[in-house]
Amino acid sequence: MSKVKKKVKVIKIDIDKCNGCRACEVVCSAFHANPKYSSNNPARSRIRLIREPLRDVYLPVYAGEYAKAECAGRDKYVLDGKEYEECDFCRASCPSRDIFKEPDSGLPLKCDMCEDDPPQEKPLCVQWCINDALTYEEREEEVEEEVKLDDMEVGLGSMVDKYGLQKVMDTVARMSKKE
Ligand code: SF4
Ligand code: SF4
DSSP states (O other): OOEEEEEEEEEEEOGGGOOOOOHHHHHHHHHTSSSTTSOOOGGGOSEEEEEEGGGTEEEEEEOOOBOSSOOSOOOEEEETTEEEEHHHHOOOBOTTOSTTBOTTTOOBOOOOTTOSSSOOSSOHHHHHOTTOSEEEEEEEEEEEOOOOOOHHHHHHHHHHHHHOHHHHHHHHHHHHHHO
16 A cells, blocks of 8 residues: 555643533534534534533543444543543444434534634634643644545445445435435
């Protein structure tokens, strides 16, 4: 495989600085509303807060790759005297939980670093985090060229996993007749 230069975008999370305000969820869901900024609903956000105020747990987590099956991992972590489940840190849109799924369609959500068009100076959640719990860095790396699935392929794949190929094909055929 050939090597290509790639801009790597990194959001660093300092959980000690997060106070659970949820501004990151609000701006992300509003930016991704259709039309943009027409509504906000944290369930549509690509960053979610694992939030347990009684235990002073505030953990921002970014939506990552779609996973068609849940994993077997159920370890627990104790950090600074607070206990976390393995799933708390997981970025996958997976069948074992509700987060990182578009609430109406069930399609998987993934952080897109706020797309490139229009270009954002910094990801919006970073801009809106006034506590500096989220900070942004960019660097260049040489990586192997990869074949990337676009959002539509990932979404269709998740529907096929859930309902089966035949049902998805029947639905598309029925919809195309209506148009
Ligand atoms: S905006 Fe910052 S402080 Fe507020 S919940 Fe998100 S990460 Fe935490
Ligand atoms: S970087 Fe942009 S798309 Fe990703 S979680 Fe933050 S606001 Fe949402």
